[in-house]
Amino acid sequence: MFNSISNQASKLINLTKNKQRVSKTKLLTITSGKGGVGKSTFTGNMAYLLSSRGFKVAIIDADIGLANMQVLFDMKPKYTLFDYIEGKVTIDEVLLKTPYKNISLVAGKSGYQYSNHSNSFVFARIVDDIISLNEYDIVLVDTGAGLNEYVKEFLSISNNILAVTTTDPSALTDLYALIKMLSKDKEQLMLCFNHTKNHQIGNTISNSLINLAKKNRLNDNFMVKYIGNVSTSANISTTGRLRKLFSYEFKNDDSTKQLQAIIDTLLKNIK
Template sequence: MGNQSVQVIAVTGGKGGVGKTNVSVNLALALAELGRRVVLMDADLGLANVDVQLGLRPNATIADVLAGNCSLRDVLVTGPGGIRIVPAASGAAEMVNLGAREHAGLIQAFSDIGDELDVLLIDTAAGIGDSVVSFVRAAQEVVVVVCDEPTSITDAYALIKLLSRDHGVTRFRVLANMVHSPQEGHNVFNKLLQVSDRFLDVALQYVGALPYDESVRKAAQKQRANFDLYPRSKMSLAMRTIARKVDAWPLPTTPRGHLEFFIERLVQRTGND
């Protein structure tokens, strides 16, 4: 693996319904527009959300790579804006139940493409299952998507609590989604901050807010990414601002970049936790 530093970002959100996949897909496109080579991994291993959202029909998935039938490069599907997608294996066994052979395969798979990307975005599953935990604790940056609903804030808090107490994740980026005003975004962040500050030893950083936008639903109906179909929509404009912030986050300083470390952490948990 070359000396490229790769930014590994996990997008998560506690339970479903907060628009997490939508955020992942559109953030991937906004980063690609800035000239970054982006790979988006659909890590919701039971439901292939990204494929569905982009109307893609992949012939092979990550499961085929782990079975040794093909390389990760063979599985990557090129999406809009030149982003490349690692499709989820619908109904495949959980990543966390991999044996030693598959673990080695996963490390090899990502090592093969390490020189070809700048950002690895991971769209995690909804909830706080094992696979979510393993992807998030292995990533370098964790983006928690929340919206202005009590359940969303409760779920995000439960996820942050679990990751910080049991898995040593101490820094979280918070993104408010589907807000009706910038103030609402700040309010959502502050609610989460208040409970976290009181009970947890974590640092929460506010990334910004994405507005509620009718165009998101329209794009979804057409199985296209909002950023691709409606580049001048409120959502797309806000996403550009967020992408510029994300792009300015510090890169890993280790000479071998973060990708190898990410995979090592991802496969480490068997027997440790």
């Protein structure tokens, strides 16, 4: 287990995994290592495309203190994740309906002072509570950037982890740090590239990372699986500024088609 995780956390991890076995709800944690790679945009648009296929989706904005998912969905949330963990509202009250059918959001809160909850592992409990409802097909957890204790909480309880990165050298450095950490405890990491020119670029870099991991003798049983890329598109930045989803506004855009292909592969690999 990650070194910082307590016995209490380990119990929650096991409990959550058991709940996933008996519930129809599958959990996917989306992370990045470095901020600014488009992870939240990726998450929101994935949620829409999954919902358009008939899946009922819940998103948890787990970017503790720097949340922005409500901006992407053009919402002003009445309640946030912190209202729930502080016992002010019920699980049903914190699961907010979005403007898109079959997508619910547990909103975060930017600038929140969370030091009182440090190392108490309270944040990830909401995942277990949503899975216990057995109402959603997929829960998407949008983590914050970096590898702080709060990100580790959400990574620890998920068997399905998707990393979103770019070809920026600092982003790749952070990605490799994520790979090293996860290789100690997980079976695989799914990997997507954002803002790339073509599929082959992501594939080439993924193979380089895998070879580096082998050279440094990381866990041989750990698999990095490249599942696709999304090309740079002016439509993505434009819709983001307008608080809209590019996959909804531009259904025939190459970026939307590429994200659809990623989802095809994702659904074949998610446990």
